[in-house]
Structures are given as structure tokens and as C-alpha cells.
Amino acid sequence: MADSRPLVLLAGPPNSGKSTLFNSLTGLRQRVANYPGVTVERRSGVVRLASGRVELVDLPGVHGLSSRSLDQLVARRALLGEMEGGRRPDGLVILLDSTRLSSHLMVAESFLGLGIPTLVVLAMADELDRRDGAVEAAELSRELGVEVALVDARDPGTLGSVHSFFEALLTGGEEARACPAVAVADSHVAQSPARAPTRPLPVVDLFSARRDRARQLGRAAGYRAPRESVVTNRLDALALHRIWGPVVFLGVVALVFQTIFAWAMPLMDATEATIRISGRYLHGIMPDGWLRSLLIEGVWAGVGSVIVFLPQILILFFFIALMEDSGYMARAAVVADRLMHRVGLQGRSFLPLLSAYACAIPAIMSARAVEDERDRLATIFIAPFMTCSARLPVYALLIAAFVPAGPVLGPILGRQAAVLIGLYALGLVAAIGTAALLKRTLLRGRPLPFVMELPPYRMPSARSVATRLLDRAKVFLRRAGRIILAVTVVLWVLTQLPRTPDGGSPPIDESALGRMGQLIEPAIEPLGLDWRIGIGLVTSLAAREVIVGTLGTIYGVEAEDDTTLELRAALQRDMDLGSAVALLVFFAFALQCMSTVAVMRRETGGWRWPSLQFAYMLVLAYLGAWAAKSIL
Amino acid sequence: MLAEVPLEEEVVLVRMDVAGEDVEPLLERGIVPGCRLCPVRHAPVGGPTVYSVDGCLVALRREIASCLCVRSALEAAGVLDSN
Numbered sequence: 001m002a003d004s005r006p007l008v009l010l011a012g013p014p015n016s017g018k019s020t021l022f023n024s025l026t027g028l029r030q031r032v033a034n035y036p037g038v039t040v041e042r043r044s045g046v047v048r049l050a051s052g053r054v055e056l057v058d059l060p061g062v063h064g065l066s067s068r069s070l071d072q073l074v075a076r077r078a079l080l081g082e083m084e085g086g087r088r089p090d091g092l093v094i095l096l097d098s099t100r101l102s103s104h105l106m107v108a109e110s111f112l113g114l115g116i117p118t119l120v121v122l123a124m125a126d127e128l129d130r131r132d133g134a135v136e137a138a139e140l141s142r143e144l145g146v147e148v149a150l151v152d153a154r155d156p157g158t159l160g161s162v163h164s165f166f167e168a169l170l171t172g173g174e175e176a177r178a179c180p181a182v183a184v185a186d187s188h189v190a191q192s193p194a195r196a197p198t199r200p201l202p203v204v205d206l207f208s209a210r211r212d213r214a215r216q217l218g219r220a221a222g223y224r225a226p227r228e229s230v231v232t233n234r235l236d237a238l239a240l241h242r243i244w245g246p247v248v249f250l251g252v253v254a255l256v257f258q259t260i261f262a263w264a265m266p267l268m269d270a271t272e273a274t275i276r277i278s279g280r281y282l283h284g285i286m287p288d289g290w291l292r293s294l295l296i297e298g299v300w301a302g303v304g305s306v307i308v309f310l311p312q313i314l315i316l317f318f319f320i321a322l323m324e325d326s327g328y329m330a331r332a333a334v335v336a337d338r339l340m341h342r343v344g345l346q347g348r349s350f351l352p353l354l355s356a357y358a359c360a361i362p363a364i365m366s367a368r369a370v371e372d373e374r375d376r377l378a379t380i381f382i383a384p385f386m387t388c389s390a391r392l393p394v395y396a397l398l399i400a401a402f403v404p405a406g407p408v409l410g411p412i413l414g415r416q417a418a419v420l421i422g423l424y425a426l427g428l429v430a431a432i433g434t435a436a437l438l439k440r441t442l443l444r445g446r447p448l449p450f451v452m453e454l455p456p457y458r459m460p461s462a463r464s465v466a467t468r469l470l471d472r473a474k475v476f477l478r479r480a481g482r483i484i485l486a487v488t489v490v491l492w493v494l495t496q497l498p499r500t501p502d503g504g505s506p507p508i509d510e511s512a513l514g515r516m517g518q519l520i521e522p523a524i525e526p527l528g529l530d531w532r533i534g535i536g537l538v539t540s541l542a543a544r545e546v547i548v549g550t551l552g553t554i555y556g557v558e559a560e561d562d563t564t565l566e567l568r569a570a571l572q573r574d575m576d577l578g579s580a581v582a583l584l585v586f587f588a589f590a591l592q593c594m595s596t597v598a599v600m601r602r603e604t605g606g607w608r609w610p611s612l613q614f615a616y617m618l619v620l621a622y623l624g625a626w627a628a629k630s631i632l
Numbered sequence: 633m634l635a636e637v638p639l640e641e642e643v644v645l646v647r648m649d650v651a652g653e654d655v656e657p658l659l660e661r662g663i664v665p666g667c668r669l670c671p672v673r674h675a676p677v678g679g680p681t682v683y684s685v686d687g688c689l690v691a692l693r694r695e696i697a698s699c700l701c702v703r704s705a706l707e708a709a710g711v712l713d714s715n
Contacts (some may be wrong), residue, residue, distance in 0.1 A: 193703055203655065242674075245675065335676060338675070338677050449658065449692070454682060454690070
């Protein structure tokens with residue numbers, strides 16, 4: 001029974017090595033989910049010990065416990081026993097970075113005094129030592145009234161005292177360790193944050209007192225701050241250099257782009273081929289009938305259309321993990337801040353938006369790094385305007401069919417490439433315009449000041465990166481897979497009904513899906529599109545590129561890729577240039593991706609934002625397509 | 633104001649003219665009256681400036697740095713000595 005295990009919370013400021021310690025203690029026995037009703041991720045895991053098991057929950061990294069951000073609110077409520085199904089925690093591990101102890105002790109003050117058995121873990125002990133810093137753990141323990149352990153979270157050999165703390169909780173010997181309730185009377189937990197708009201601000205006095213206490217603690221514990229990190233100094237001289245900084249930044253962006261588009265392709269092709277071949281194999285061994293049709297053409301093909309993006313998404317998250325764990329991410333946010341500030345966002349929004357060029361799903365998931373809630377929502381809202389890779393097969397098919405090859409800028413830029421670049425630009429312009437609109441309307445308000453802590457550079461650990469990739473893959477497959485499964489099964493049913501007199505499936509134009517296409521034809525007729533494209537638009541709700549296969553089926557050609565000449569010829573017969581451009585514009589703007597909608601619901605905690613976004617993008621897509629058709 | 637301090641010059645924070653809840657993200661990162669700040673480098677293209685605060689590096693936009701009233705650390709030390 002999970003409830004009989006002691007519940008221990010792991011708290012601490014961001015970038016203090018909390019995830020590394022959590023991974024070292026729990027290994028792969030982890031679960032990732034959202035806290036009920038909010039969009040803050042809850043990571044929990046089980047620590048196995050000689051006398052039993054402990055449930056460890058990694059709280060979001062926070063600098064304090066006011067309710068200013070969702071992360072802080074969740075951490076505060078979990079500590080007070082208002083989360084975790086109303087369970088009060090049995091133990092608390094506070095992780096601090098020993099190389100930044102002066103400021104991290106201030107953070108620790110918020111977590112102490114809760115009457116919970118507490119262990120303070122000072123991480124990065126090896127680095128403190130290497131840079132000639134020092135701290136007496138025993139002295140600090142005496143001053144704080146709780147146990148203090150000095151560890152290197154990456155080295156399991158140094159985690160003995162953490163295990164002993166857990167063992168004591170299991171064997172019930174923890175009473176002596178319980179730190180006295182409200183040891184620090186002015187903690188944010190004991191008293192809600194003062195937000196008086198007039199000066200003098202009581203909150204300033206509160207933090208001043210906290211800083212004095214932290215300094216006093218540091219002195220008593222013989223804390224000697226480490227020398228400046230030479231590595232961090234040298235790397236920052238490059239990463240934040242007036243000229244080299246942007247060069248490094250653009251180099252990293254180019255590398256990420258190159259990798260997710262060029263290097264991920266063989267993996268994606270191999271995944272696609274595996275899905276296709278295994279589908280054919282299953283098709284061969286299963287008896288003919290509706291079950292085979294449902295499983296192979298519905299479920300297998302539908303789920304396959306999501307799995308095919310997994311290599312690209314994992315590569316993207318690999319880069320995000322490397323950048324976050326190494327410390328470069330904070331520098332990238334600083335370099336991009338000026339640019340993003342101009343469109344009403346902040347530096348932290350840059351990377352999620354860059355990720356959206358591969359797929360909006362990881363972009364929306366990684367927008368959690370944006371601390372300001374309004375900026376986070378704006379980032380999530382505009383991410384699907386970035387040209388994701390699922391749009392490329394559609395663009396490639398239509399451009400090849402309707403845009404004649406030929407030079408625009410001599411050998412450098414061809415006409416077809418120019419149209420493709422134009423479509424990328426169209427998405428970007430729509431994103432910037434939408435961000436500006438949101439920040440002046442629904443998300444209006446004074447932004448939180450941009451205060452970005454730059455952690456020291458550190459070598460990312462393979463284990464930490466691998467664990468993150470694993471849990472991102474799980475979240476992606478679970479969220480995107482479920483909705484795609486549902487959508488593809490519904491679409492399959494619509495192609496199978498009504499049954500023909502001999503009990504077979506109907507031709508696609510007579511099926512329920514075909515009738516839906518005919519039903520929406522009057523709506524898309526002004527765009528120069530007919531019922532066949534209408535069916536494609538409906539099926540592409542599962543995933544944008546599905547329209548290519550659907551059109552192949554409708555036109556009776558086997559369209560396994562977008563270079564199929566017959567499909568191009570069929571489209572050229574039925575559409576003119578104006579309607580082709582209208583369709584391209586429609587795909588540039590419309591939110592034809594139910595997986596994105598599902599992930600957005602998870603990340604915004606309800607249907608309000610995804611519904612609004614779907615409607616907004618649909619209207620924009622329709623008007624854009626209509627304008628294109630009218631002009632051409 | 634902090635925004636005017638040249639690189640490498642250490643200053644002491646005297647007063648924070650930052651409205652209401654905007655002050656909290658600063659306080660939580662150790663930017664508290666009495667703390668020592670030193671501008672370490674300016675980010676490219678007019679971006680935020682990176683300050684060293686109690687052994688940590690914190691980047692602030694100019695508009696926030698313009699609301700933080702500081703005085704030279706040497707001057708502050710002199711005041712303390714004379715006291």
C-alpha cells in the first residue's frame with residue numbers, strides 16, 4: 001500500500017541539483033503526473049531501503065513559499081499537508097547548493113519551522129572543496145536544529161546520511177529529529193506574504209531579517225564561500241560576449257534545427273518503415289474482416305502517426321536537457337531576452353518557441369520554464385503557429401503540384417523553396433501578431449520583472465538526461481497517443497458506415513466521412529476547395545500529415561509519400577493555384593492537431609484555452625485562405 | 633541607480649523603488665537592502681546585465697536596475713568606519 005509508506009518531500013531552490021539527487025535516490029522507480037487541478041508537475045518515486053520503502057516527492061524548485069507563482073503555491077500546500085490527498089509529509093529533505101550557500105540559506109529559512117522531521121542536504125560538496133570553499137555541517141546542524149549532510153548528489157557513495165534519515169523515519173526513531181515548529185517566526189508559511197503597495201514594504205523587512213539570519217548561520221557554520229568559478233567566468237565571457245554571445249546562440253539554434261530536421265530524419269524514416277512493415281505483416285496474418293481493418297487501418301496507422309515523431313521529440317528534449325543541466329539555457333534566455341521583450345514576451349519563451357518548429361507538443365510542455373503565468377500562456381498559445389514538421393508533407397505535396405520549379409535568386413534560392421520559406425514566415429508573423437494581441441487583451445497586465453539566476457556551468461550527467469528523456473517520452477506517448485487513438489478509431493468508424501447491402505465497407509465518398517466532407521463543402525467552397533479536400537481536412541484533425549494519405553485514398557492512388565506523381569496530377573486536375581494557396585494558408589494557421597489540443601488542456605488545466613485557440617486559429621485560417629483565394 | 637554603475641564596481645543596495653509584488657522575485661534571490669552587488673557583464677544587443685550577488689549571478693533588465701538605489705561599497709564601508 002502506497003499510503004503506508006512514509007511520505008518525504010524534497011524541496012529546494014531551482015538549479016540546486018534537486019533532480020539529480022531525486023534520480024540518484026529513486027532510480028527509474030518514478031512517476032510523473034500533474035498535481036490535481038493545477039499544471040504543476042508532480043514527480044514521485046520510491047526509495048528502497050533495508051527496512052522498507054519511502055515515497056519521495058520532488059517539489060517544484062522554488063526560491064520561497066509565497067503564493068506568487070503556481071510552483072510556490074503547490075510547494076507550500078504540499079508542505080502544509082494540503083496536497084498529496086491531504087497527507088502531511090512524514091519527512092522533509094531540503095536541498096541547498098553548498099557553493100551558493102549564503103543565498104540558499106535564505107531560501108531554507110522558508111522551509112524550516114514546519115514541525116516536520118527535516119534533513120538539510122548540502123549538495124555540490126565536491127565542487128565546494130575543489131574551489132577552496134568550506135562549511136562545517138555539524139555546526140550548521142547545531143544552529144539549525146536539524147540534521148545536515150554534505151553530499152555529491154551524483155555519487156551514490158555520499159548519500160549514506162540521506163538513507164539513514166529515511167531509515168529513521170521508517171523505524172519511527174524520528175521524534176528526536178523533528179525540528180521545532182516555527183523556528184523561524186517570519187516564514188512565509190507561518191504568515192501569508194505581505195503585498196502592501198505602499199512603502200516601507202514589510203516584505204522587504206522580512207527578507208532583510210532572513211538575510212541577516214542566513215549570514216549569521218553561515219558565520220556560525222564556518223562557511224567560506226568558494227572562489228569564483230574559472231570555468232563559469234570563461235564560458236560566460238564567450239556566451240554573453242557582445243559579438244560571440246549571439247554567434248554561439250545562433251550556432252546552438254542552428255545545431256538544434258539541423259539535428260531535428262536532418263539528423264532525426266533517418267530515425268523517423270526507420271520508425272515509419274517499421275510501423276508500415278509491421279502493419280503489413282499483421283495485415284497478412286489476420287483474417288479479413290472489420291477487426292483487421294480497425295486494428296491495422298485505424299489503430300495501427302493512427303498511433304503510428306504519433307510514434308513517428310518520437311525520435312524528433314526525444315532529440316529535441318535531449319538538447320533541452322543538455323542546455324538546462326549545463327547551465328547554458330539561462331544564458332540563452334538572457335541573450336534572447338531583448339528580442340523576445342520586443343514582442344511582449346521574455347527570454348525564457350525562446351526555446352519553447354524554437355522547439356515548436358519540430359512539434360508544438362514539446363514546445364507546450366517546455367513552456368513550464370516560463371515563470372510568469374501570462375507569458376507562459378502566451379507562449380503556449382502561439383507555439384502552434386510555428387511551422388511544425390507535420391505540416392511539411394502537406395506543404396511539399398502542394399508546392400510540388402502547383403509551384404513550378406525555377407530560380408528566384410539564381411542558384412541560391414529556387415521558387416519552391418521561396419514559397420516554403422514564405423510559409424514559415426507566415427506562421428512566425430501570425431505568432432508575433434497573436435502574442436502582441438494577447439498581451440494587450442486577455443493576458444494584459446504588468447509582467448513580473450525579469451530576474452534570471454545564472455547557475456554555474458556544470459557537466460550534465462548521463463543518468464539525469466536519460467531519466468528526463470524517458471519521462472518526457474512517457475508523457476508524450478500517453479497524452480498524444482490516447483487522443484490519437486480515440487480520433488483514429490472514430491474516423492475509422494466513419495469510413496465504415498453505412499455498410500453496403502453485402503455487409504462490406506462503403507466507397508469513401510458514400511461513407512459517413514464522405515458525407516461529412518460533402519456537408520462542409522458549402523463552407524469551404526469560397527476557398528475553392530471541394531468535398532474531397534473537406535474529408536482531408538476532417539481526417540487531418542488526427543495529425544496534419546494524415547491528409548496526404550486520405551487524399552491518396554480518395555483519388556484512388558497509393559500515396560505513401562508526398563512525391564507521388566499521380567496524386568499531384570489528380571490535385572492539379574481538381575484545384576487551381578488560388579485554391580492550392582488557400583489550402584496552404586489554411587494549414588499554416590489552423591490547429592489541425594488533436595494531440596496539441598490534448599497537451600494544451602493538460603498544461604493549461606482546462607478546456608478554456610485550447611477551445612479558444614482552436615476557434616481563433618480556425619477563424620484566422622479561414623480568413624487567410626479566403627483572402628489568398630480572392631487575390632489569386 | 634544600479635543601472636548606471638559601471639562594470640566591476642561593487643555597490644551596496646540602499647533602497648528598492650519597486651512596486652508591490654514585483655519586489656519579491658528580487659528579494660527571494662538575495663537582492664535585499666544591504667546586499668552587495670557588482671555588475672559583471674552586459675548581455676549582448678542591449679539585453680539584461682548580469683550582477684554578482686552573494687556569490688550568485690543574477691540577470692536584471694535595465695528597467696528594474698533603474699529602480700534599485702545603490703551607493704558605492706567603498707563609500708558604504710567609509711560610513712561604517714566613521715561610525
